[in-house]
Amino acid sequence: MNAFVLNLPRSSPRTFLAVSAVLWFGVYKTLEPLSRWLADALPAERGSHLHDALQFFLYDTPKVLLLLAGIVMVMGMINSYFTPERTRALLSGRHEGVGNAMAAMLGIVTPFCSCSAVPLFIGFVQAGVPLGVTFSFLISAPMVNEIALALLFGLFGWEIAVLYMGLGLTVAIVAGFVIGKLKMEQHLEDWVRNMAHVQATVGADELTLPDRIEAGFASVRSIVGRVWPYVLAGIAIGAAIHGYVPQDFMAGFMGKDVWWAVPASVLIGVPMYTNAAGIIPIVEALLAKGAALGTVLAFMMSVIALSLPEIVILRKVLKPTLIATFIGVVSFGIMLVGYVFNSLF
Amino acid sequence: MKNIKVLGTGCANCKTTLKLIEEAAREKGVEIELEKVEQLQDIMAYGVMSTPGVVVDGKVVHAGGIPGRDKIGGWL
Numbered sequence: 001m002n003a004f005v006l007n008l009p010r011s012s013p014r015t016f017l018a019v020s021a022v023l024w025f026g027v028y029k030t031l032e033p034l035s036r037w038l039a040d041a042l043p044a045e046r047g048s049h050l051h052d053a054l055q056f057f058l059y060d061t062p063k064v065l066l067l068l069a070g071i072v073m074v075m076g077m078i079n080s081y082f083t084p085e086r087t088r089a090l091l092s093g094r095h096e097g098v099g100n101a102m103a104a105m106l107g108i109v110t111p112f113c114s115c116s117a118v119p120l121f122i123g124f125v126q127a128g129v130p131l132g133v134t135f136s137f138l139i140s141a142p143m144v145n146e147i148a149l150a151l152l153f154g155l156f157g158w159e160i161a162v163l164y165m166g167l168g169l170t171v172a173i174v175a176g177f178v179i180g181k182l183k184m185e186q187h188l189e190d191w192v193r194n195m196a197h198v199q200a201t202v203g204a205d206e207l208t209l210p211d212r213i214e215a216g217f218a219s220v221r222s223i224v225g226r227v228w229p230y231v232l233a234g235i236a237i238g239a240a241i242h243g244y245v246p247q248d249f250m251a252g253f254m255g256k257d258v259w260w261a262v263p264a265s266v267l268i269g270v271p272m273y274t275n276a277a278g279i280i281p282i283v284e285a286l287l288a289k290g291a292a293l294g295t296v297l298a299f300m301m302s303v304i305a306l307s308l309p310e311i312v313i314l315r316k317v318l319k320p321t322l323i324a325t326f327i328g329v330v331s332f333g334i335m336l337v338g339y340v341f342n343s344l345f
Numbered sequence: 346m347k348n349i350k351v352l353g354t355g356c357a358n359c360k361t362t363l364k365l366i367e368e369a370a371r372e373k374g375v376e377i378e379l380e381k382v383e384q385l386q387d388i389m390a391y392g393v394m395s396t397p398g399v400v401v402d403g404k405v406v407h408a409g410g411i412p413g414r415d416k417i418g419g420w421l
Contacts, residue, residue: 084394084409111409115356116395118385123394191386198392218413313354316385 013209024070028063035059057239064154064231069220071150076219077212079111084120091137092127096180099133104172107140108165114142118313125188126198132180139330140172143305147227148276155234155284164297167341171301171333178329187322227277234281238288254291261295262338266331269302273310279303294341301334349420350380352388352398359397361411366399369417377421 008016039055040046087110091103112120117138124134144165153161185193207215254261279300286296306327315323349366353359363381370377382388382400391400395409401420 088394111395113356113358113395113409115354115358116409118354119388119396120394122385122389123392126389195389222411 009213010210013213016213024066028066031059031063031066035062053239057235060155060235060238061232064151064235065224065228067154068147068150068227068231069224071146071153072223073216073220075109075146076216078109079219080207080212080215082106082110084110084112084116084123087137088124088127088129091124091129091133094130094133096130096132096177099130100136100173100176100180101169103129103133103136103176104140104144104169107137107172108144108146108169110137110141112141112145114307114310115313117142117310118317121314121317122192122195125192126195128197130180131185131188132176132178134176135179135326136172136176139175139305140169143172143301144168145276145304147223148300148304151231151234151277151280155238155280156287160293163341164300167297167337168301171305171330171337175329175333179325182325184322184325187319187325189317189319192317227275230275230277230280234284237281238284254286254295256292256295256342258295261292262298262335262342265295265299265338266302266335269299270306270327270331271308272303273307274303276304292342293345294338294343297341298334298338301337302331305334306330346376346378347421348378348380348402350382350400352382352391352393352400353396354385354388355383356396358411362397362399365411365414366417366420369414370421373418373421375421 008019035055035058038058039051042051042054044051044054087106090106091099094102121134121138124137125131129137149161149165152164254265283296283300286299287293311323311327314326318326351359351363351366353362359381363379366377367379370379382391388396388398391398391405393405393408397407397411398405398409399407399412399420406420407416
């Protein structure tokens with residue numbers, strides 16, 4: 001029996017996926033009643049603040065982790081279709097406009113690590129992907145990633161996750177388009193411009209469905225293994241904060257009516273570096289205490305999309321003018337998102 | 346003796362990869378010549394777009410992410 005179950009992903013991958021999906025959904029649906037039952041079993045008085053906080057924690061923790069694992073699993077499998085080489089081949093020779101939109105969307109599904117930003121950048125430019133299109137990819141890939149989306153979805157609902165994705169894509173597309181229009185190719189470092197042009201080719205894709213399932217599990221192991229402490233911290237803050245900090249604590253300086261809050265958040269966020277998971281506890285705390293949604297999302301985007309370490313690495317391939325333009329255009333886009341959001345909600 | 350190069354600009358994953366290969370070689374008792382390639386120009390010369398990359402005897406065998414133990418075993 002055990003050997004049969006362990007072999008299922010290899011022997012009949014489709015059945016395995018279907019069964020897992022049903023199981024996942026079943027567990028997800030039982031979390032709410034289960035957490036209520038657990039909270040009642042604990043020696044905290046029903047209806048008390050402690051009881052509420054406990055139930056919130058007992059429900060949200062497995063819910064968010066389960067969502068994260070599910071989304072990371074699916075994305076891990078999708079990622080295995082979109083290697084950087086394939087994405088590059090798809091983008092090479094595209095024109096601006098359509099190219100920017102494609103690049104931003106491919107940025108979501110192509111596996112990306114910020115430490116590979118520069119090799120990727122050079123690889124794209126070398127294969128004839130236009131500079132602006134390359135930037136669209138480089139902006140969207142870290143900012144709109146599955147971890148950020150899964151966590152926003154789990155903690156704040158799907159509306160905010162979808163909005164974040166839409167706005168992130170918009171910033172990436174428009175910023176890349178603007179950089180392309182500025183014709184800044186001469187501001188690439190000389191050694192990059194002088195590199196031999198390469199043909200973008202992709203080897204045959206030999207992965208089978210079981211391989212992709214394995215890739216999905218591998219990314220669940222590595223991502224959820226790395227991210228869970230942040231998730232716990234975020235939920236604990238969310239659970240604890242409700243009673244102990246005055247509700248409008250942040251409204252005074254990050255509320256809707258504070259016009260300078262958006263640029264100030266972006267200014268603070270740009271040099272900061274943390275991954276999407278690390279920022280979530282902060283976002284949770286700020287939102288719970290009356291900070292405006294647009295301001296918080298702008299802060300989150302600027303922390304994830306731009307960072308001092310990334311700028312230092314990019315300096316190896318971009319001249320100062322182009323770096324400054326890149327930071328300027330992206331920050332401006334993010335600020336605009338913040339303002340638009342604040343005026344809509 | 347096999348020559349193995351790990352391409353990467355010094356990120357955590359690259360260091361882990363280097364360590365894994367070292368360990369695997371010691372376990373198997375295979376002698377290898379292990380090198381780190383950290384200069385961007387040199388890395389790009391191999392046409393690798395995601396680091397860490399691994400080159401065995403001049404051939405790129407891996408790019409992006411930490412390679413699995415089985416994969417490393419296969420190179421040795």
